[in-house]
Amino acid sequence: MTTGAELPAPVPEVQPETAAFWEATSRGVLLVQRCTACGTSVWYPRFLCSNCHSSELKQVEASGRATVYSFTLTTRGILEYKDCGPYVLALVELEEGPKMLTNIVECDPETLSIGQSVQVVFHDTGAGSALPRFRPAA
Ligand SMILES: [Zn+2]
Known part of the structure; x- marks a missing residue:
């Protein structure tokens, strides 16, 4: 069974702190923030560092590589995912450190495992943004 290829791509609600992130996804770029005060990589986009509360966050391009931290096979979705x-549904740990809630697509869930290498793919929302999801790395 291969899952996720036909998942919906609902349009995100863009906020001032997430605008740069979503704009980058439309170009196939995954951004994280890096705190210039303490060096922590931060995701999701926000105004203050999650480690030291500095506002000195700069956008950096992530590698798009991650490992599966945890996952579950969802058999009954809701809202846009109901059909x-x-x-x-997975939590992946980005190479830069932060964890991201996402979907693993183009995979057989029976062969998916914690610690497995995955790579970002972008699913266009059709509204100037794309949802970062992950597939098993080649
Ligand atoms: Zn910091």
Whole structure:
């Protein structure tokens, strides 16, 4: 069973602190923030560092590589996902450090494992943004 190829891509609600992130996704670029005061990489986009509360955050391009931290096979979605078949909801740990809630697509959930290498893919929302999801790395 391969899942996730036909997941919906709902349009995100863009906030001032997330605008640069969503704009970058439309170009196939995954951004994280890096605190210039303490060096922590931060995701999701925000105004203050999650470690030291500095406002000195700069946008940096992430590698797009991550590992599966945890996952579940969702068999019954809600809202935009209510008509989807089974799909994988996962927490991945980006190479830069932060963890991201996402979907694993183009995969057989039976072969997916914690610690597995995954790579970002972008699913266009059709509204100037794209949802970062991950697939098993080649
Ligand atoms: Zn910091």
